[in-house]
Amino acid sequence: MALRKVEKLRATKKEINRGAWTVEEDRKLAEAVEIHGPKQWKTIATTTDLNRCDKSCRLRWMNYLRPNIKRGSMSDQEEDLILRLHKLLGNRWSLIAGRLPGRTDNEIKNYWKSHLSKKIEKSNEGISRKEEGSKSGEKTNPSKSTVTGSSEDSKISFDLDDFFDFSNENPSTLEWVSKFVDLNS
DNA sequence: AAAGAGTCCAACCGCGACCAG
DNA sequence: CCTGGTCGCGGTTGGACTCTT
Numbered sequence: 001m002a003l004r005k006v007e008k009l010r011a012t013k014k015e016i017n018r019g020a021w022t023v024e025e026d027r028k029l030a031e032a033v034e035i036h037g038p039k040q041w042k043t044i045a046t047t048t049d050l051n052r053c054d055k056s057c058r059l060r061w062m063n064y065l066r067p068n069i070k071r072g073s074m075s076d077q078e079e080d081l082i083l084r085l086h087k088l089l090g091n092r093w094s095l096i097a098g099r100l101p102g103r104t105d106n107e108i109k110n111y112w113k114s115h116l117s118k119k120i121e122k123s124n125e126g127i128s129r130k131e132e133g134s135k136s137g138e139k140t141n142p143s144k145s146t147v148t149g150s151s152e153d154s155k156i157s158f159d160l161d162d163f164f165d166f167s168n169e170n171p172s173t174l175e176w177v178s179k180f181v182d183l184n185s
Numbered sequence: 186a187a188a189g190a191g192t193c194c195a196a197c198c199g200c201g202a203c204c205a206g
Numbered sequence: 207c208c209t210g211g212t213c214g215c216g217g218t219t220g221g222a223c224t225c226t227t
Contacts, residue, residue, distance in 0.1 A: 058213075
């Protein structure tokens with residue numbers, strides 16, 4: 001499938017290659033990264049005959065060629081983790097990706113937009129209907145704090161106590177939480 | 186079978202942070 | 207400090223694929 005895309009896009013290239021990467025380009029990039037390391041993107045872009053800009057090289061490496069990239073659908077555990085982390089961090093995709101080994105920020109961002117944001121919208125609708133049904137007048141429990149994020153998070157209001165309730169979590173999942181809390185404090 | 190709508194994903198763009206000189 | 211170069215991040219777009227009518 002990618003190949004058809006590639007052929008079409010290749011036809012329009014001029015000095016700077018744009019569009020999908022070919023297998024050959026991937027190979028060259030991987031070689032260059034091996035030589036220069038995954039930091040010297042300017043060097044990699046200029047010393048190879050890829051005719052790609054440094055950003056493009058970096059992106060390709062980070063999102064596709066990097067070792068240990070996990071492909072395929074998200075597990076329930078990963079999905080749950082993303083939800084929690086997004087509530088905590090907002091649209092800090094790279095930070096969220098850092099907590100999900102093998103997943104890229106781009107992948108998580110895409111997954112969020114196509115799956116999770118809708119899920120949340122639906123569940124929020126459900127909640128607001130419920131609240132309307134049970135009458136709006138009552139105040140929320142003042143002992144419970146809620147957090148509201150920016151931009152699209154502004155739609156998301158959540159309960160901190162629920163968020164930090166890891167009673168059902170297995171120990172390995174909890175490891176990062178404690179580290180994270182340490183870091184933040 | 187065809188057309189239109191919706192979904193998914195790779196890639197690009199613009200901006201800000203960081204750092205060396 | 208200031209400036210220019212480089213890198214990383216988040217938002218957005220484009221196009222192929224899939225589903226629905």
